[in-house]
Amino acid sequence: MQQKMSENGAIPRQGKVLTVDTMNANVKKVDYAVRGPIVQRAVQIEKELKEGVKKPFDEVIKANIGDAHAMGQRPITFFRQVMALCTYPQLLDDNKFPEDAKNRARRILQSCGGNSIGAYTTSQGIDCVRQDVAKYIERRDGGIPSDPDNIYLTTGASDGIVTILKLLTAGEGLTRTGVMISIPQYPLYSASIAELGAVQINYYLNEEKCWSLDISELQRSLQAARKHCNPRVLCIINPGNPTGQVQSRQCIEDVIQFAAKENLFLMADEVYQDNVYAKGCEFHSFKKVLFEMGPEYSKKVELASFHSTSKCYMGECGFRGGYMEVINMDADVKAQLTKLVSVRLCPPAPGQALMDLVVNPPQPGEPSHQTFMQERTAVLSALAEKAKLTEQILNTVPGISCNPVQGAMYSFPRITLPERAISEAKAKGQAPDMFYCMKLLEETGICLVPGSGFGQREGTYHFRMTILPPTDKLKLMLNKLKDFHQRFTQQYS
Amino acid sequence: MQQKMSENGAIPRQGKVLTVDTMNANVKKVDYAVRGPIVQRAVQIEKELKEGVKKPFDEVIKANIGDAHAMGQRPITFFRQVMALCTYPQLLDDNKFPEDAKNRARRILQSCGGNSIGAYTTSQGIDCVRQDVAKYIERRDGGIPSDPDNIYLTTGASDGIVTILKLLTAGEGLTRTGVMISIPQYPLYSASIAELGAVQINYYLNEEKCWSLDISELQRSLQAARKHCNPRVLCIINPGNPTGQVQSRQCIEDVIQFAAKENLFLMADEVYQDNVYAKGCEFHSFKKVLFEMGPEYSKKVELASFHSTSKCYMGECGFRGGYMEVINMDADVKAQLTKLVSVRLCPPAPGQALMDLVVNPPQPGEPSHQTFMQERTAVLSALAEKAKLTEQILNTVPGISCNPVQGAMYSFPRITLPERAISEAKAKGQAPDMFYCMKLLEETGICLVPGSGFGQREGTYHFRMTILPPTDKLKLMLNKLKDFHQRFTQQYS
Numbered sequence: 001m002q003q004k005m006s007e008n009g010a011i012p013r014q015g016k017v018l019t020v021d022t023m024n025a026n027v028k029k030v031d032y033a034v035r036g037p038i039v040q041r042a043v044q045i046e047k048e049l050k051e052g053v054k055k056p057f058d059e060v061i062k063a064n065i066g067d068a069h070a071m072g073q074r075p076i077t078f079f080r081q082v083m084a085l086c087t088y089p090q091l092l093d094d095n096k097f098p099e100d101a102k103n104r105a106r107r108i109l110q111s112c113g114g115n116s117i118g119a120y121t122t123s124q125g126i127d128c129v130r131q132d133v134a135k136y137i138e139r140r141d142g143g144i145p146s147d148p149d150n151i152y153l154t155t156g157a158s159d160g161i162v163t164i165l166k167l168l169t170a171g172e173g174l175t176r177t178g179v180m181i182s183i184p185q186y187p188l189y190s191a192s193i194a195e196l197g198a199v200q201i202n203y204y205l206n207e208e209k210c211w212s213l214d215i216s217e218l219q220r221s222l223q224a225a226r227k228h229c230n231p232r233v234l235c236i237i238n239p240g241n242p243t244g245q246v247q248s249r250q251c252i253e254d255v256i257q258f259a260a261k262e263n264l265f266l267m268a269d270e271v272y273q274d275n276v277y278a279k280g281c282e283f284h285s286f287k288k289v290l291f292e293m294g295p296e297y298s299k300k301v302e303l304a305s306f307h308s309t310s311k312c313y314m315g316e317c318g319f320r321g322g323y324m325e326v327i328n329m330d331a332d333v334k335a336q337l338t339k340l341v342s343v344r345l346c347p348p349a350p351g352q353a354l355m356d357l358v359v360n361p362p363q364p365g366e367p368s369h370q371t372f373m374q375e376r377t378a379v380l381s382a383l384a385e386k387a388k389l390t391e392q393i394l395n396t397v398p399g400i401s402c403n404p405v406q407g408a409m410y411s412f413p414r415i416t417l418p419e420r421a422i423s424e425a426k427a428k429g430q431a432p433d434m435f436y437c438m439k440l441l442e443e444t445g446i447c448l449v450p451g452s453g454f455g456q457r458e459g460t461y462h463f464r465m466t467i468l469p470p471t472d473k474l475k476l477m478l479n480k481l482k483d484f485h486q487r488f489t490q491q492y493s
Numbered sequence: 494m495q496q497k498m499s500e501n502g503a504i505p506r507q508g509k510v511l512t513v514d515t516m517n518a519n520v521k522k523v524d525y526a527v528r529g530p531i532v533q534r535a536v537q538i539e540k541e542l543k544e545g546v547k548k549p550f551d552e553v554i555k556a557n558i559g560d561a562h563a564m565g566q567r568p569i570t571f572f573r574q575v576m577a578l579c580t581y582p583q584l585l586d587d588n589k590f591p592e593d594a595k596n597r598a599r600r601i602l603q604s605c606g607g608n609s610i611g612a613y614t615t616s617q618g619i620d621c622v623r624q625d626v627a628k629y630i631e632r633r634d635g636g637i638p639s640d641p642d643n644i645y646l647t648t649g650a651s652d653g654i655v656t657i658l659k660l661l662t663a664g665e666g667l668t669r670t671g672v673m674i675s676i677p678q679y680p681l682y683s684a685s686i687a688e689l690g691a692v693q694i695n696y697y698l699n700e701e702k703c704w705s706l707d708i709s710e711l712q713r714s715l716q717a718a719r720k721h722c723n724p725r726v727l728c729i730i731n732p733g734n735p736t737g738q739v740q741s742r743q744c745i746e747d748v749i750q751f752a753a754k755e756n757l758f759l760m761a762d763e764v765y766q767d768n769v770y771a772k773g774c775e776f777h778s779f780k781k782v783l784f785e786m787g788p789e790y791s792k793k794v795e796l797a798s799f800h801s802t803s804k805c806y807m808g809e810c811g812f813r814g815g816y817m818e819v820i821n822m823d824a825d826v827k828a829q830l831t832k833l834v835s836v837r838l839c840p841p842a843p844g845q846a847l848m849d850l851v852v853n854p855p856q857p858g859e860p861s862h863q864t865f866m867q868e869r870t871a872v873l874s875a876l877a878e879k880a881k882l883t884e885q886i887l888n889t890v891p892g893i894s895c896n897p898v899q900g901a902m903y904s905f906p907r908i909t910l911p912e913r914a915i916s917e918a919k920a921k922g923q924a925p926d927m928f929y930c931m932k933l934l935e936e937t938g939i940c941l942v943p944g945s946g947f948g949q950r951e952g953t954y955h956f957r958m959t960i961l962p963p964t965d966k967l968k969l970m971l972n973k974l975k976d977f978h979q980r981f982t983q984q985y986s
Contacts, residue, residue: 016795017726017757017758018725018758018826019825024660024662024663027659027660028829030833032832043615067612068612069611069612070607070609070613072607073607075609075611081581083580084581087576088576088577096587112562112811113560113562113563114562114563114565114566116562116568116811117812118561118568118807118809118810118811119561120563120810155813155841156837156838158836158837159837166517166520166688167520168516168517169517170515170517170518188836191836192836195659195833195836264510265510302509302510302511314611315611316611318605318612318613318839318841318842319841319842320838320841329511330511330512330513332512332513333509333512333513333516336513339523339524340520343523343681343684343688344648344649344651345813346810347813348841348844349813350841350843
């Protein structure tokens with residue numbers, strides 16, 4: 001029942017002021033697969049199950065999103081104790097809470113206006129939290145200095161990423177800012193680029209080499225893009241989402257060299273920095289490698305790196321905590337950034353407090369240290385086990401081929417689809433892997449995201465699956481998936 | 494040390510990728526006075542005081558921002574109890590917490606993935622919270638139905654306002670979306686309009702009639718704007734920020750009629766809905782008046798209204814909780830809105846939980862009801878007293894004239910500045926009221942925001958002052974302000 005009206009936003013005399021024809025055209029181009037049609041259908045099916053509709057399964061297993069607590073992971077006790085103390089300071093008199101938790105809470109509250117996390121914080125984030133973040137980065141990076149003035153607390157990492165992209169978006173037509181993103185990518189990037197009206201530049205990860213990044217591919221992609229836009233930004237996700245690879249130190253050095261040579265602003269999405277499982281793999285921050293390359297690089301290359309409370313061993317997505325560190329940002333631009341973030345007043349104070357605990361966890365000798373380490377290790381070793389398990393089981397299925405899940409929380413296996421399935425999907429106007437995932441959901445209750453939501457090489461098909469379900473459920477799910485894939489292949493062969 | 498380079502975003506061969514010359518031009522136009530240079534200087538002065546620098550005062554009094562807890566207001570006990578229970582559910586076994594608080598916490602947690610507020614929520618917001626918001630609106634508006642599907646939880650009201658403005662921004666040049674805002678305005682509006690590259694359309698409130706809104710002024714402003722843009726949105730803040738007026742029911746009806754006739758999308762910023770102090774004044778929601786005007790209006794006029802956890806009697810700014818209700822929004826646009834908010838995954842879960850408590854507070858008969866009512870009433874009556882006090886004291890000062898603070902948390906008095914002060918300010922390149930406020934800060938430690946940050950009629954000068962300091966401190970501040978104004982007037986006469 002849409003009315004026809006001009007694309008240029010002219011007001012109709014009658015009818016709605018705001019229609020899809022007269023709304024922001026960039027917003028229309030936004031796509032966000034992780035919460036797209038598959039997930040909407042999954043929510044519907046859950047409702048149907050509740051209402052007693054008969055299905056060939058009892059529950060929907062949501063392996064579509066990196067949402068650890070929703071998959072049964074328990075919060076870290078110490079974090080929640082401190083957060084409860086910050087929220088309801090009367091508990092500071094309660095001897096059920098350990099002293100180190102109370103000390104952390106007191107310190108955070110002292111930095112808050114009126115000693116309340118209900119006060120606005122400074123727009124850049126609570127001073128003591130930014131100091132703790134800087135100290136954490138210094139420890140992590142073997143002593144390379146970090147300046148609290150370069151730290152901005154954010155509403156999850158997404159907020160920081162969008163903010164930096166926003167600063168960088170300028171020009172028109174051939175001079176419009178181009179943003180290089182990996183394919184497959186995390187769709188926050190394509191969505192934000194669309195919303196800002198920047199130009200998306202794809203560079204493909206090498207699936208044959210465990211989703212590694214080839215500089216020659218960066219070069220190809222950049223050269224092609226220079227013909228139609230102004231490439232200014234190179235985005236990297238390490239460890240990789242949705243692809244689960246961990247970049248080698250050498251590769252990071254090569255990327256930095258490339259960015260320096262080609263005058264690109266580097267954005268390093270490092271929210272999975274604690275999620276490294278594979279033997280021989282290690283997390284290297286872009287900041288650290290940049291500084292180890294010497295002043296020629298460390299004083300020149302502009303870098304923003306992002307972290308969050310949502311992933312790693314804590315999985316506290318709901319709090320929307322995060323930070324970014326900006327390196328070599330022009331001082332006047334930094335003043336603009338500070339002004340820009342002030343318009344939203346401040347990131348949520350509870351998320352800031354939680355970020356503080358992540359960067360300043362219990363230390364040896366403190367009463368909560370042992371429990372904290374046990375809980376942390378338990379989560380990370382379970383994830384390592386599940387990463388292995390996922391790769392192993394998927395690789396037993398003819399027609400599915402899965403790279404090792406070296407890090408992060410996802411596998412992104414390639415699936416071979418029969419020609420008949422592909423043409424049936426196309427006849428329906430669906431991406432073939434969307435068709436596959438939708439059928440999987442309807443028949444088994446397993447909710448995955450089709451590879452087309454992340455981007456993939458033409459003619460290849462994938463899905464993204466989180467490794468977050470509890471081990472037993474994950475095994476069950478992988479076996480159901482195996483059966484489904486065989487059934488599907490037979491049906492369409 | 495900026496380098497010169499082209500405005501169109503071309504990359505310099507050497508130097509920074511991102512400079513003020515090559516950054517997003519819209520971001521540069523953004524201005525946000527509430528956290529502008531005065532506040533930055535205030536923070537600096539606080540540091541100097543700490544370091545022992547001698548000043549003619551002992552502390553900075555920040556009356557620049559509606560930050561109740563920072564001004565010493567205590568959180569509502571029940572709210573913080575439930576939040577602590579949600580954060581650390583082990584406390585559900587603790588008999589120090591009342592049963593009604595535990596029930597609320599259990600209900601919220603049951604609606605969270607994995608029963609944890611650390612899980613992502615649905616992007617539109619937790620189901621049960623949206624249901625409670627809808628019920629609250631129905632009660633508030635005398636039974637006019639509210640659909641939870643029309644409720645979107647937000648990261649503070651600011652987030653919702655920016656999101657709706659974003660949807661509405663389209664067109665180019667003469668067809669670019671124009672947004673009508675009151676002058677004086679809350680600078681979130683001008684900042685967001687600048688960032689989105691929409692066109693700001695000013696309509697002036699009538700200072701002589703207690704900052705009321707004249708339809709003839711709306712008409713004048715709209716007609717003038719139609720010559721250079723496409724006016725599509727009318728923003729109203731009621732109760733008013735920074736001006737403290739409360740709109741009459743008749744005026745709201747007139748505004749709705751105007752919006753209907755002129756095909757404007759209405760945005761009603763109603764975050765101060767509990768902050769009404771003056772005799773004879775009452776809060777009427779735009780939604781309620783719209784529906785009382787009959788189907789000709791209630792089925793036609795597009796409206797988004799905004800609320801938040803940050804103001805009223807709770808003042809929980811740090812949690813960044815809020816909601817918006819959209820009325821008569823085109824179904825396809827609503828689908829686009831839902832998609833757009835999904836890119837940021839979800840608003841902070843603690844803010845959502847807190848919003849739930851605001852719309853579903855303790856009921857008569859529940860154990861926490863009495864304390865809750867006492868705390869709520871204490872805050873609101875203190876504010877009413879301070880509103881009166883502010884008006885009275887300011888109006889005793891020759892050269893200051895202050896309208897009644899009927900509602901919200903601010904007074905916006907007009908100040909008469911001597912010609913010599915005006916020319917000295919202009920010589921310095923400063924707005925005269927900025928010059929005044931800066932001097933006030935340096936001499937007395939009082940931090941206000943100059944009227945120029947909110948907009949005012951040419952040749953008039955004002956400042957915005959919150960009424961939030963505790964009564965004693967407020968009196969002291971007002972008397973210091975009085976002395977300063979007299980001194981300043983003498984000095985420059």
